[in-house]
Amino acid sequence: MDHTFRVLFFLKQDSRFVKTSAPIYLRITVNGKRAEQSTKQIIDPKRWDPSSGRVKGNREDARVINSALDDLQLKVNRIHSRLVDLEQEVSAKSIKNILNGKDQNRKSIIEVFEYHNQQMKTQVGKDYSLGTYTRFETTLKHLKEFLKHQYQREDYGLSELNYSFITHFEYYFKTVRNCNHNTTQKYIRNLRKIVNLAVINDWLEKDPFAKYKVKLKEVKRDYLTKDDLIAMESKEFSIERLDQVRDVFVFCCYTGLAYTDVEKLTSENISKGLDGDYWIFIDRTKTGSPSNVPLLPKAQELIEKYLDSPVTKNSGKLLPVISNQKMNAYLKEIATVCGINKNITFHIARHTFATTVTLSNGVSIESVSSMLGHKNLKTTQIYAKVVQEKVSGDMKKLKESMATESKKASNQ
Numbered sequence: 001m002d003h004t005f006r007v008l009f010f011l012k013q014d015s016r017f018v019k020t021s022a023p024i025y026l027r028i029t030v031n032g033k034r035a036e037q038s039t040k041q042i043i044d045p046k047r048w049d050p051s052s053g054r055v056k057g058n059r060e061d062a063r064v065i066n067s068a069l070d071d072l073q074l075k076v077n078r079i080h081s082r083l084v085d086l087e088q089e090v091s092a093k094s095i096k097n098i099l100n101g102k103d104q105n106r107k108s109i110i111e112v113f114e115y116h117n118q119q120m121k122t123q124v125g126k127d128y129s130l131g132t133y134t135r136f137e138t139t140l141k142h143l144k145e146f147l148k149h150q151y152q153r154e155d156y157g158l159s160e161l162n163y164s165f166i167t168h169f170e171y172y173f174k175t176v177r178n179c180n181h182n183t184t185q186k187y188i189r190n191l192r193k194i195v196n197l198a199v200i201n202d203w204l205e206k207d208p209f210a211k212y213k214v215k216l217k218e219v220k221r222d223y224l225t226k227d228d229l230i231a232m233e234s235k236e237f238s239i240e241r242l243d244q245v246r247d248v249f250v251f252c253c254y255t256g257l258a259y260t261d262v263e264k265l266t267s268e269n270i271s272k273g274l275d276g277d278y279w280i281f282i283d284r285t286k287t288g289s290p291s292n293v294p295l296l297p298k299a300q301e302l303i304e305k306y307l308d309s310p311v312t313k314n315s316g317k318l319l320p321v322i323s324n325q326k327m328n329a330y331l332k333e334i335a336t337v338c339g340i341n342k343n344i345t346f347h348i349a350r351h352t353f354a355t356t357v358t359l360s361n362g363v364s365i366e367s368v369s370s371m372l373g374h375k376n377l378k379t380t381q382i383y384a385k386v387v388q389e390k391v392s393g394d395m396k397k398l399k400e401s402m403a404t405e406s407k408k409a410s411n412q
Contacts, residue, residue, distance in 0.1 A: 009053035035092035252349035291373030
């Protein structure tokens with residue numbers, strides 16, 4: 001980026017020195033902002049040439065002092081050139097810090113992001129899921145593209161980060177990437193984690209997110225109604241792949257498992273609970289939280305259906321689960337055949353378990369939260385609100401029906 005840059009040596013008035021001597025100071029100016037420091041050289045003011053910023057004459061002490069000033073100016077110029085070449089922040093303060101060796105731990109946002117992702121990569125399967133790691137890698141990719149788009153740079157110094165940088169990043173996702181509000185906020189939240197890492201490690205003094213609020217908009221979660229679920233369960237398919245996809249989807253409607261969890265489900269995850277009935281015991285791939293679910297009759301029936309299937313015997317899994325992408329493609333076909341006018345994706349099975357199968361049948365929200373493996377009850381309350389809206393809508397219809405019947409009776 002274009003900027004002004006100037007190096008100047010000058011004498012500074014100091015009461016500690018007599019009139020026949022004054023300290024020589026260095027002044028670095030970038031875009032009108034200054035940074036000054038002593039050169040540790042002293043000279044008689046009468047022998048100083050302000051226009052050249054050097055000691056006048058050819059005496060031995062003059063040559064020694066001028067040589068020291070030349071070396072210092074050369075160092076400043078080299079630091080400035082390096083910062084420009086690396087496309088890092090150029091300021092009077094940053095040049096002065098590097099000159100004095102105070103900026104040896106200087107880090108950039110890309111450097112810290114790559115450090116974080118490398119640490120996360122080593123913990124995939126332990127503290128983090130592959131999906132979480134992939135999302136942070138995707139965020140890093142978008143950040144690099146944003147820096148090129150917004151600032152024509154490959155990297156950005158941590159000390160340069162401010163509120164404006166964050167709002168520009170948000171605007172970039174919503175306009176250039178054409179992301180919706182919630183998707184944008186999730187990317188911003190990933191960046192915030194990296195910035196927090198820098199603050200905790202004292203790589204960054206001031207948190208640029210201090211005044212920025214990450215807030216997701218509430219999204220209406222679709223699910224299958226009781227009638228939808230019955231229509232899907234009772235439908236007979238002559239095509240095996242559709243039959244299997246339907247079965248896996250319905251299984252998750254009765255267990256609340258996400259795709260990544262049902263995909264890895266084996267007989268080792270099924271055992272008897274304290275009540276003597278069979279339960280699913282599994283740690284969620286996404287969060288690592290335990291998700292323990294009693295096996296409802298329909299779910300148990302589907303497991304038994306595939307006990308002798310060549311597909312499950314070869315894979316060692318309980319159900320014939322194919323890729324999530326193919327699942328979602330086939331589910332749209334299944335929904336059309338079953339007369340369900342909804343955009344069905346595999347995750348809707350989890351929503352259906354929370355609403356139609358459990359909460360609508362009086363299961364407590366605390367129990368549902370535990371079975372879904374939610375870390376926060378607020379996450380589960382979204383489903384409770386959906387159920388309340390459904391009840392409210394049904395009651396309004398009932399009131400309207402009762403009012404109509406009352407009006408008929410009154411007229412008669």
